[in-house]
Amino acid sequence: MKRLLLIAAVCLVPLVCKPGLAQEKATAREAYEKVAAAAAYLAKAGEDGIASLGDPDKQFIWKDSYVWVARCESNSCFPNPRARAARLLISEAKCFKTGKLYILDLCDRVEDPNGAWTIFYRQDPETKAVQRQVAYMRQVPGQTFQVVASVGDETISMSGLEKISTK
Numbered sequence: 278m279k280r281l282l283l284i285a286a287v288c289l290v291p292l293v294c295k296p297g298l299a300q301e302k303a304t305a306r307e308a309y310e311k312v313a314a315a316a317a318y319l320a321k322a323g324e325d326g327i328a329s330l331g332d333p334d335k336q337f338i339w340k341d342s343y344v345w346v347a348r349c350e351s352n353s354c355f356p357n358p359r360a361r362a363a364r365l366l367i368s369e370a371k372c373f374k375t376g377k378l379y380i381l382d383l384c385d386r387v388e389d390p391n392g393a394w395t396i397f398y399r400q401d402p403e404t405k406a407v408q409r410q411v412a413y414m415r416q417v418p419g420q421t422f423q424v425v426a427s428v429g430d431e432t433i434s435m436s437g438l439e440k441i442s443t444k
Contacts, residue, residue: 315344341429379397
């Protein structure tokens with residue numbers, strides 16, 4: 278539990294580092310667009326480009342969200358582009374309500390050219406409020422890793438999410 282709280286706290290770093298951004302809420306469409314852009318960028322930049330995801334000028338940190346890297350093949354991810362030391366095992370990322378391994382769920386479906394969406398719940402480490410989240414993952418072409426972004430969204434359905442990525 279302490280490890281999950283630490284990881285959740287680390288994930289808030291981008292929000293704290295850019296004052297004022299946390300008030301605006303990122304949308305599922307923005308998550309899709311940012312992940313698609315990051316996948317295209319990293320397809321060219323390769324492994325060396327991963328560190329630049331934490332650069333605010335690259336536009337992969339926006340409003341209250343950011344793009345991060347997963348490595349489905351090795352069961353690991355860096356859930357925060359600025360805290361590469363906060364490595365998390367994908368098999369430890371569970372939905373707060375259901376216990377579903379939501380990143381593994383994405384990994385199982387990421388080979389789809391449209392990417393993959395999932396819905397999960399997380400507990401805010403400060404307020405303890407349970408928040409509904411949607412996450413979008415896409416394979417980076419020519420690389421062995423994936424890019425992901427999640428946003429809070431209380432209403433969008435899975436079919437609504439899939440419409441975003443199959444436009």
